[in-house]
Amino acid sequence: MESTKKLLIRELSQADEQQAIAAHHALLDDDFDFLPTWSARQSWSGYVQRMSEGSSGEFIPEGWVRSGLFVGVHEGKLVGRISVRYELNDFLSEVGGHLGYGVVPEFRGQGFATQLCEFALTELRFHGVRSALVTCDEQNVASQATIIACGGQADENRPTVHETGGNTKLRYWISTARY
Incomplete structure (x- = not known):
């Protein structure tokens, strides 16, 4: 569901x-x-x-990539977050993708996930990423709708990937050009 509720999106703070x-x-x-x-x-x-430090590249744990963690705030309440991964390693190229987001259950269905994703796509474009890989759990219909609303196209070469433990992820690509 789209919303006119505007999020303030910023880095996590004290x-x-x-x-x-x-x-x-x-x-x-x-x-x-x-x-x-x-x-x-x-x-x-x-x-x-x-x-x-992870966002600036000063601190990157082994096996991780440079990434930023941003939160969405509406009317003083933290409603969601998004991780923006400025590059991909082997795991992210298969399963994790360029971004990962979540909205607190009580704030779902208000368009906040879409705003977080749009922010992340703009951030990726600014950092030179032209096409973003975005994945979601196969059963997460709301996330699928968010990805499609942001321009997501199913990966033609590999539309799904199976994680260890049996979970299936859907894979989408989104051009950052419009952001």
Whole structure:
């Protein structure tokens, strides 16, 4: 469902701790990490710093790529997040793609995922990515609709990929030229 509700999209900040951790817990049932690599055993300020360094390329864990973590805020509430991966490694080329997004369940169906994806596609274009690989779980009809709304075309050469554990991912390509 499209919405006229406009999101503020920005990097994760120190002030987001309470809402971001709540969002992380709210999405665990969906098997989605709202806060990639986050652990309650580390300081929040350290986590935010690491995410910022990942975006700039200063800190990239082995096996990862340069990426940015952005949050969507509406009326002071953190409603979703998107990871933007500026390049692909072997795993991302198969399964993960250039971006990964999630919307907190209570805010779904309001067009926020589409706004997050459009932001990410603009960010990728700015960084020289002409065509973005975007994947979603086969059973996630809402995510499929978001990807298609953003211009996603099914990968003609490899429309699906099977993850270890049996999950099937659909693969789409989106030209960043219109963003």
